[in-house]
Amino acid sequence: MEKILIVEDDEGISSFVNAELIHEGYQTVLAADGNQALKKFEEENPSLILLDIMIPGINGIEVLQKIRKTxxxxxxxxxxxxxxxxxxxxxxxxxxxxxxxxxxxxxxLARMAAVLRRTAGSKENPAVLQNGPIKLDIQNMKASVAGQEIIFSKTEYMMLKCFLENIDEVLTRQQIIEYIWGKGHFIDDNTVDVYVGYLRTKFVAAAAAAGAGAGTGDNSIIKTVRGLGYKMEGR
Structure with missing residues:
Protein backbone atom coordinates (compact mmCIF):
# COMPACT_ATOMS: atom_id res chain seq x y z
CA MET A 1 0.00 0.00 0.00
CA GLU A 2 1.47 3.37 -1.06
CA LYS A 3 1.86 5.95 1.67
CA ILE A 4 1.09 9.54 0.65
CA LEU A 5 2.33 12.58 2.56
CA ILE A 6 -0.19 15.42 2.16
CA VAL A 7 1.35 18.82 2.91
CA GLU A 8 -1.47 21.38 3.00
CA ASP A 9 -2.30 24.15 5.49
CA ASP A 10 -5.92 24.57 4.34
CA GLU A 11 -7.77 22.18 6.65
CA GLY A 12 -10.74 21.83 4.32
CA ILE A 13 -8.62 20.81 1.34
CA SER A 14 -6.41 18.58 3.47
CA SER A 15 -9.39 16.73 4.97
CA PHE A 16 -11.06 16.30 1.59
CA VAL A 17 -7.95 14.95 -0.16
CA ASN A 18 -7.16 12.75 2.83
CA ALA A 19 -10.62 11.17 2.79
CA GLU A 20 -10.52 10.57 -0.97
CA LEU A 21 -7.08 8.96 -0.87
CA ILE A 22 -8.07 6.68 1.99
CA HIS A 23 -11.17 5.71 0.00
CA GLU A 24 -8.89 4.84 -2.95
CA GLY A 25 -6.82 2.55 -0.75
CA TYR A 26 -3.86 4.81 0.02
CA GLN A 27 -2.29 5.22 3.44
CA THR A 28 -1.96 8.91 4.34
CA VAL A 29 0.15 11.19 6.53
CA LEU A 30 -0.69 14.87 7.07
CA ALA A 31 1.48 17.94 7.56
CA ALA A 32 0.33 21.57 7.78
CA ASP A 33 3.61 23.49 7.41
CA GLY A 34 7.09 23.16 5.96
CA ASN A 35 8.91 22.11 9.10
CA GLN A 36 6.29 19.48 9.88
CA ALA A 37 6.51 18.24 6.30
CA LEU A 38 10.26 17.63 6.59
CA LYS A 39 9.79 15.88 9.93
CA LYS A 40 7.04 13.61 8.58
CA PHE A 41 9.10 12.89 5.48
CA GLU A 42 12.01 11.65 7.60
CA GLU A 43 9.78 9.63 9.93
CA GLU A 44 7.29 8.10 7.51
CA ASN A 45 9.25 7.39 4.29
CA PRO A 46 6.28 8.18 1.99
CA SER A 47 5.84 6.74 -1.50
CA LEU A 48 4.72 10.12 -2.86
CA ILE A 49 4.36 13.68 -1.55
CA LEU A 50 1.56 16.12 -2.39
CA LEU A 51 3.22 19.43 -1.57
CA ASP A 52 1.44 22.78 -1.53
CA ILE A 53 3.72 25.68 -2.41
CA MET A 54 2.12 28.31 -0.15
CA ILE A 55 2.49 26.76 3.31
CA PRO A 56 3.55 28.43 6.58
CA GLY A 57 7.18 28.52 7.65
CA ILE A 58 9.39 26.98 4.98
CA ASN A 59 7.50 27.23 1.69
CA GLY A 60 6.89 24.29 -0.59
CA ILE A 61 9.74 25.07 -3.00
CA GLU A 62 12.24 25.18 -0.13
CA VAL A 63 10.86 21.93 1.28
CA LEU A 64 11.26 20.34 -2.15
CA GLN A 65 14.87 21.54 -2.43
CA LYS A 66 15.74 20.09 0.97
CA ILE A 67 14.11 16.76 0.13
CA ARG A 68 15.91 16.55 -3.21
CA LYS A 69 19.29 16.73 -1.47
CA THR A 70 18.74 13.24 -0.09
CA LEU A 109 -5.72 10.69 -8.67
CA ALA A 110 -4.76 10.24 -12.33
CA ARG A 111 -1.60 12.32 -11.93
CA MET A 112 -0.64 10.41 -8.80
CA ALA A 113 -1.14 7.06 -10.53
CA ALA A 114 0.96 8.18 -13.51
CA VAL A 115 3.84 9.38 -11.32
CA LEU A 116 3.79 6.19 -9.25
CA ARG A 117 3.83 4.09 -12.44
CA ARG A 118 6.86 5.98 -13.73
CA THR A 119 8.60 5.50 -10.41
CA ALA A 120 7.86 1.79 -10.40
CA GLY A 121 9.18 1.55 -13.95
CA SER A 122 12.45 3.22 -13.04
CA LYS A 123 12.93 0.79 -10.14
CA GLU A 124 12.45 -2.11 -12.50
CA ASN A 125 15.30 -0.75 -14.64
CA PRO A 126 18.16 -0.38 -12.18
CA ALA A 127 21.08 1.99 -12.77
CA VAL A 128 23.58 -0.73 -11.83
CA LEU A 129 23.62 -4.40 -12.82
CA GLN A 130 25.80 -6.71 -10.76
CA ASN A 131 26.73 -10.37 -10.53
CA GLY A 132 29.22 -11.01 -7.75
CA PRO A 133 32.33 -8.91 -8.47
CA ILE A 134 31.14 -7.94 -11.96
CA LYS A 135 29.40 -4.58 -11.96
CA LEU A 136 27.92 -2.59 -14.84
CA ASP A 137 26.99 1.07 -14.29
CA ILE A 138 24.24 1.62 -16.88
CA GLN A 139 23.98 5.38 -16.45
CA ASN A 140 27.70 6.04 -16.91
CA MET A 141 28.39 3.05 -19.19
CA LYS A 142 31.23 1.80 -16.99
CA ALA A 143 32.10 -1.75 -16.00
CA SER A 144 34.38 -3.25 -13.38
CA VAL A 145 35.50 -6.59 -11.96
CA ALA A 146 36.47 -6.64 -8.27
CA GLY A 147 36.68 -2.85 -8.43
CA GLN A 148 39.02 -2.86 -11.44
CA GLU A 149 37.52 -0.81 -14.29
CA ILE A 150 37.27 -2.48 -17.69
CA ILE A 151 37.18 -0.62 -21.00
CA PHE A 152 34.63 -2.20 -23.32
CA SER A 153 33.64 -1.60 -26.91
CA LYS A 154 29.97 -0.83 -27.50
CA THR A 155 29.32 -4.42 -28.62
CA GLU A 156 31.10 -5.89 -25.59
CA TYR A 157 29.14 -3.55 -23.32
CA MET A 158 25.82 -4.65 -24.84
CA MET A 159 26.76 -8.31 -24.56
CA LEU A 160 27.69 -7.95 -20.89
CA LYS A 161 24.43 -6.09 -20.25
CA CYS A 162 22.53 -8.91 -21.96
CA PHE A 163 24.15 -11.53 -19.73
CA LEU A 164 23.68 -9.51 -16.54
CA GLU A 165 19.98 -9.05 -17.29
CA ASN A 166 19.59 -12.80 -17.77
CA ILE A 167 21.75 -14.39 -15.06
CA ASP A 168 21.50 -18.20 -14.88
CA GLU A 169 19.47 -18.28 -18.10
CA VAL A 170 20.67 -20.05 -21.23
CA LEU A 171 20.83 -17.58 -24.12
CA THR A 172 21.03 -18.82 -27.70
CA ARG A 173 23.38 -17.10 -30.09
CA GLN A 174 20.36 -15.78 -31.99
CA GLN A 175 18.90 -14.24 -28.82
CA ILE A 176 22.21 -12.51 -28.12
CA ILE A 177 22.43 -11.28 -31.72
CA GLU A 178 18.92 -9.81 -31.58
CA TYR A 179 19.63 -8.14 -28.23
CA ILE A 180 22.80 -6.45 -29.50
CA TRP A 181 22.10 -5.77 -33.17
CA GLY A 182 18.31 -6.09 -33.35
CA LYS A 183 16.15 -8.26 -35.57
CA GLY A 184 16.65 -8.36 -39.32
CA HIS A 185 20.45 -8.19 -39.22
CA PHE A 186 22.52 -11.07 -40.53
CA ILE A 187 25.29 -11.67 -38.01
CA ASP A 188 27.28 -14.90 -38.11
CA ASP A 189 27.01 -17.04 -34.98
CA ASN A 190 30.81 -17.09 -34.80
CA THR A 191 30.72 -13.35 -34.10
CA VAL A 192 28.99 -14.09 -30.80
CA ASP A 193 31.66 -16.66 -29.94
CA VAL A 194 34.40 -14.13 -30.65
CA TYR A 195 32.87 -11.47 -28.39
CA VAL A 196 32.24 -13.96 -25.60
CA GLY A 197 35.95 -14.72 -25.83
CA TYR A 198 36.73 -11.01 -25.52
CA LEU A 199 34.60 -10.75 -22.37
CA ARG A 200 36.22 -13.79 -20.79
CA THR A 201 39.71 -12.45 -21.50
CA LYS A 202 38.91 -9.05 -20.01
CA PHE A 203 37.34 -10.60 -16.92
CA VAL A 204 40.52 -12.58 -16.26
CA ALA A 205 42.80 -9.58 -16.87
CA ALA A 206 40.75 -7.30 -14.61
CA ALA A 207 40.60 -9.86 -11.82
CA ALA A 208 44.37 -10.38 -12.03
CA ALA A 209 45.00 -6.62 -11.94
CA ALA A 210 42.76 -6.32 -8.88
CA GLY A 211 44.57 -9.19 -7.17
CA ALA A 212 41.35 -11.22 -6.98
CA GLY A 213 41.44 -14.97 -6.65
CA ALA A 214 40.25 -17.62 -9.07
CA GLY A 215 36.54 -17.61 -9.60
CA THR A 216 36.25 -13.84 -9.26
CA GLY A 217 36.77 -12.81 -12.85
CA ASP A 218 37.74 -16.05 -14.52
CA ASN A 219 36.13 -17.08 -17.79
CA SER A 220 34.13 -19.86 -16.13
CA ILE A 221 31.46 -17.33 -15.12
CA ILE A 222 30.20 -17.44 -18.73
CA LYS A 223 29.52 -21.08 -19.46
CA THR A 224 29.23 -22.58 -22.91
CA VAL A 225 26.05 -24.65 -23.12
CA ARG A 226 26.80 -27.15 -25.85
CA GLY A 227 24.34 -27.07 -28.72
CA LEU A 228 22.45 -24.10 -27.27
CA GLY A 229 24.51 -21.04 -26.48
CA TYR A 230 25.83 -19.41 -23.31
CA LYS A 231 24.88 -18.84 -19.70
CA MET A 232 26.26 -16.42 -17.11
CA GLU A 233 26.25 -18.16 -13.75
CA GLY A 234 25.05 -16.25 -10.72
CA ARG A 235 27.69 -15.53 -8.09
Whole structure:
Protein backbone atom coordinates (compact mmCIF):
# COMPACT_ATOMS: atom_id res chain seq x y z
CA MET A 1 0.00 0.00 0.00
CA GLU A 2 1.47 3.37 -1.06
CA LYS A 3 1.86 5.95 1.67
CA ILE A 4 1.09 9.54 0.65
CA LEU A 5 2.33 12.58 2.56
CA ILE A 6 -0.19 15.42 2.16
CA VAL A 7 1.35 18.82 2.91
CA GLU A 8 -1.47 21.38 3.00
CA ASP A 9 -2.30 24.15 5.49
CA ASP A 10 -5.92 24.57 4.34
CA GLU A 11 -7.77 22.18 6.65
CA GLY A 12 -10.74 21.83 4.32
CA ILE A 13 -8.62 20.81 1.34
CA SER A 14 -6.41 18.58 3.47
CA SER A 15 -9.39 16.73 4.97
CA PHE A 16 -11.06 16.30 1.59
CA VAL A 17 -7.95 14.95 -0.16
CA ASN A 18 -7.16 12.75 2.83
CA ALA A 19 -10.62 11.17 2.79
CA GLU A 20 -10.52 10.57 -0.97
CA LEU A 21 -7.08 8.96 -0.87
CA ILE A 22 -8.07 6.68 1.99
CA HIS A 23 -11.17 5.71 0.00
CA GLU A 24 -8.89 4.84 -2.95
CA GLY A 25 -6.82 2.55 -0.75
CA TYR A 26 -3.86 4.81 0.02
CA GLN A 27 -2.29 5.22 3.44
CA THR A 28 -1.96 8.91 4.34
CA VAL A 29 0.15 11.19 6.53
CA LEU A 30 -0.69 14.87 7.07
CA ALA A 31 1.48 17.94 7.56
CA ALA A 32 0.33 21.57 7.78
CA ASP A 33 3.61 23.49 7.41
CA GLY A 34 7.09 23.16 5.96
CA ASN A 35 8.91 22.11 9.10
CA GLN A 36 6.29 19.48 9.88
CA ALA A 37 6.51 18.24 6.30
CA LEU A 38 10.26 17.63 6.59
CA LYS A 39 9.79 15.88 9.93
CA LYS A 40 7.04 13.61 8.58
CA PHE A 41 9.10 12.89 5.48
CA GLU A 42 12.01 11.65 7.60
CA GLU A 43 9.78 9.63 9.93
CA GLU A 44 7.29 8.10 7.51
CA ASN A 45 9.25 7.39 4.29
CA PRO A 46 6.28 8.18 1.99
CA SER A 47 5.84 6.74 -1.50
CA LEU A 48 4.72 10.12 -2.86
CA ILE A 49 4.36 13.68 -1.55
CA LEU A 50 1.56 16.12 -2.39
CA LEU A 51 3.22 19.43 -1.57
CA ASP A 52 1.44 22.78 -1.53
CA ILE A 53 3.72 25.68 -2.41
CA MET A 54 2.12 28.31 -0.15
CA ILE A 55 2.49 26.76 3.31
CA PRO A 56 3.55 28.43 6.58
CA GLY A 57 7.18 28.52 7.65
CA ILE A 58 9.39 26.98 4.98
CA ASN A 59 7.50 27.23 1.69
CA GLY A 60 6.89 24.29 -0.59
CA ILE A 61 9.74 25.07 -3.00
CA GLU A 62 12.24 25.18 -0.13
CA VAL A 63 10.86 21.93 1.28
CA LEU A 64 11.26 20.34 -2.15
CA GLN A 65 14.87 21.54 -2.43
CA LYS A 66 15.74 20.09 0.97
CA ILE A 67 14.11 16.76 0.13
CA ARG A 68 15.91 16.55 -3.21
CA LYS A 69 19.29 16.73 -1.47
CA THR A 70 18.74 13.24 -0.09
CA UNK A 71 15.81 11.62 -1.90
CA UNK A 72 14.20 11.08 -5.30
CA UNK A 73 10.76 10.39 -3.79
CA UNK A 74 8.01 11.46 -6.24
CA UNK A 75 6.63 14.93 -5.51
CA UNK A 76 3.54 16.56 -7.01
CA UNK A 77 3.43 20.29 -6.30
CA UNK A 78 0.09 22.00 -5.70
CA UNK A 79 0.04 25.55 -7.07
CA UNK A 80 -2.49 28.36 -6.67
CA UNK A 81 -4.34 29.79 -9.66
CA UNK A 82 -2.01 28.15 -12.15
CA UNK A 83 0.77 30.71 -11.66
CA UNK A 84 3.36 30.05 -14.37
CA UNK A 85 6.30 31.07 -12.18
CA UNK A 86 5.20 28.59 -9.52
CA UNK A 87 5.03 25.78 -12.05
CA UNK A 88 8.46 26.64 -13.46
CA UNK A 89 10.00 26.86 -9.98
CA UNK A 90 8.44 23.54 -9.00
CA UNK A 91 9.67 21.67 -12.07
CA UNK A 92 13.12 23.26 -11.96
CA UNK A 93 13.32 22.35 -8.29
CA UNK A 94 12.83 18.66 -9.03
CA UNK A 95 9.06 18.16 -8.84
CA UNK A 96 7.71 15.23 -10.84
CA UNK A 97 4.44 16.99 -11.68
CA UNK A 98 2.17 19.82 -10.56
CA UNK A 99 -1.54 20.49 -10.28
CA UNK A 100 -3.29 23.84 -9.93
CA UNK A 101 -6.03 24.76 -7.45
CA UNK A 102 -8.91 24.34 -7.72
CA UNK A 103 -8.58 20.81 -9.05
CA UNK A 104 -10.88 17.86 -9.62
CA UNK A 105 -10.03 14.88 -7.44
CA UNK A 106 -10.13 12.62 -10.51
CA UNK A 107 -7.31 14.62 -12.10
CA UNK A 108 -5.23 14.46 -8.93
CA LEU A 109 -5.72 10.69 -8.67
CA ALA A 110 -4.76 10.24 -12.33
CA ARG A 111 -1.60 12.32 -11.93
CA MET A 112 -0.64 10.41 -8.80
CA ALA A 113 -1.14 7.06 -10.53
CA ALA A 114 0.96 8.18 -13.51
CA VAL A 115 3.84 9.38 -11.32
CA LEU A 116 3.79 6.19 -9.25
CA ARG A 117 3.83 4.09 -12.44
CA ARG A 118 6.86 5.98 -13.73
CA THR A 119 8.60 5.50 -10.41
CA ALA A 120 7.86 1.79 -10.40
CA GLY A 121 9.18 1.55 -13.95
CA SER A 122 12.45 3.22 -13.04
CA LYS A 123 12.93 0.79 -10.14
CA GLU A 124 12.45 -2.11 -12.50
CA ASN A 125 15.30 -0.75 -14.64
CA PRO A 126 18.16 -0.38 -12.18
CA ALA A 127 21.08 1.99 -12.77
CA VAL A 128 23.58 -0.73 -11.83
CA LEU A 129 23.62 -4.40 -12.82
CA GLN A 130 25.80 -6.71 -10.76
CA ASN A 131 26.73 -10.37 -10.53
CA GLY A 132 29.22 -11.01 -7.75
CA PRO A 133 32.33 -8.91 -8.47
CA ILE A 134 31.14 -7.94 -11.96
CA LYS A 135 29.40 -4.58 -11.96
CA LEU A 136 27.92 -2.59 -14.84
CA ASP A 137 26.99 1.07 -14.29
CA ILE A 138 24.24 1.62 -16.88
CA GLN A 139 23.98 5.38 -16.45
CA ASN A 140 27.70 6.04 -16.91
CA MET A 141 28.39 3.05 -19.19
CA LYS A 142 31.23 1.80 -16.99
CA ALA A 143 32.10 -1.75 -16.00
CA SER A 144 34.38 -3.25 -13.38
CA VAL A 145 35.50 -6.59 -11.96
CA ALA A 146 36.47 -6.64 -8.27
CA GLY A 147 36.68 -2.85 -8.43
CA GLN A 148 39.02 -2.86 -11.44
CA GLU A 149 37.52 -0.81 -14.29
CA ILE A 150 37.27 -2.48 -17.69
CA ILE A 151 37.18 -0.62 -21.00
CA PHE A 152 34.63 -2.20 -23.32
CA SER A 153 33.64 -1.60 -26.91
CA LYS A 154 29.97 -0.83 -27.50
CA THR A 155 29.32 -4.42 -28.62
CA GLU A 156 31.10 -5.89 -25.59
CA TYR A 157 29.14 -3.55 -23.32
CA MET A 158 25.82 -4.65 -24.84
CA MET A 159 26.76 -8.31 -24.56
CA LEU A 160 27.69 -7.95 -20.89
CA LYS A 161 24.43 -6.09 -20.25
CA CYS A 162 22.53 -8.91 -21.96
CA PHE A 163 24.15 -11.53 -19.73
CA LEU A 164 23.68 -9.51 -16.54
CA GLU A 165 19.98 -9.05 -17.29
CA ASN A 166 19.59 -12.80 -17.77
CA ILE A 167 21.75 -14.39 -15.06
CA ASP A 168 21.50 -18.20 -14.88
CA GLU A 169 19.47 -18.28 -18.10
CA VAL A 170 20.67 -20.05 -21.23
CA LEU A 171 20.83 -17.58 -24.12
CA THR A 172 21.03 -18.82 -27.70
CA ARG A 173 23.38 -17.10 -30.09
CA GLN A 174 20.36 -15.78 -31.99
CA GLN A 175 18.90 -14.24 -28.82
CA ILE A 176 22.21 -12.51 -28.12
CA ILE A 177 22.43 -11.28 -31.72
CA GLU A 178 18.92 -9.81 -31.58
CA TYR A 179 19.63 -8.14 -28.23
CA ILE A 180 22.80 -6.45 -29.50
CA TRP A 181 22.10 -5.77 -33.17
CA GLY A 182 18.31 -6.09 -33.35
CA LYS A 183 16.15 -8.26 -35.57
CA GLY A 184 16.65 -8.36 -39.32
CA HIS A 185 20.45 -8.19 -39.22
CA PHE A 186 22.52 -11.07 -40.53
CA ILE A 187 25.29 -11.67 -38.01
CA ASP A 188 27.28 -14.90 -38.11
CA ASP A 189 27.01 -17.04 -34.98
CA ASN A 190 30.81 -17.09 -34.80
CA THR A 191 30.72 -13.35 -34.10
CA VAL A 192 28.99 -14.09 -30.80
CA ASP A 193 31.66 -16.66 -29.94
CA VAL A 194 34.40 -14.13 -30.65
CA TYR A 195 32.87 -11.47 -28.39
CA VAL A 196 32.24 -13.96 -25.60
CA GLY A 197 35.95 -14.72 -25.83
CA TYR A 198 36.73 -11.01 -25.52
CA LEU A 199 34.60 -10.75 -22.37
CA ARG A 200 36.22 -13.79 -20.79
CA THR A 201 39.71 -12.45 -21.50
CA LYS A 202 38.91 -9.05 -20.01
CA PHE A 203 37.34 -10.60 -16.92
CA VAL A 204 40.52 -12.58 -16.26
CA ALA A 205 42.80 -9.58 -16.87
CA ALA A 206 40.75 -7.30 -14.61
CA ALA A 207 40.60 -9.86 -11.82
CA ALA A 208 44.37 -10.38 -12.03
CA ALA A 209 45.00 -6.62 -11.94
CA ALA A 210 42.76 -6.32 -8.88
CA GLY A 211 44.57 -9.19 -7.17
CA ALA A 212 41.35 -11.22 -6.98
CA GLY A 213 41.44 -14.97 -6.65
CA ALA A 214 40.25 -17.62 -9.07
CA GLY A 215 36.54 -17.61 -9.60
CA THR A 216 36.25 -13.84 -9.26
CA GLY A 217 36.77 -12.81 -12.85
CA ASP A 218 37.74 -16.05 -14.52
CA ASN A 219 36.13 -17.08 -17.79
CA SER A 220 34.13 -19.86 -16.13
CA ILE A 221 31.46 -17.33 -15.12
CA ILE A 222 30.20 -17.44 -18.73
CA LYS A 223 29.52 -21.08 -19.46
CA THR A 224 29.23 -22.58 -22.91
CA VAL A 225 26.05 -24.65 -23.12
CA ARG A 226 26.80 -27.15 -25.85
CA GLY A 227 24.34 -27.07 -28.72
CA LEU A 228 22.45 -24.10 -27.27
CA GLY A 229 24.51 -21.04 -26.48
CA TYR A 230 25.83 -19.41 -23.31
CA LYS A 231 24.88 -18.84 -19.70
CA MET A 232 26.26 -16.42 -17.11
CA GLU A 233 26.25 -18.16 -13.75
CA GLY A 234 25.05 -16.25 -10.72
CA ARG A 235 27.69 -15.53 -8.09
Missing amino acids: SSVPVIMVTALGQTEDKVSALNGGADDYISKPFEIEEL
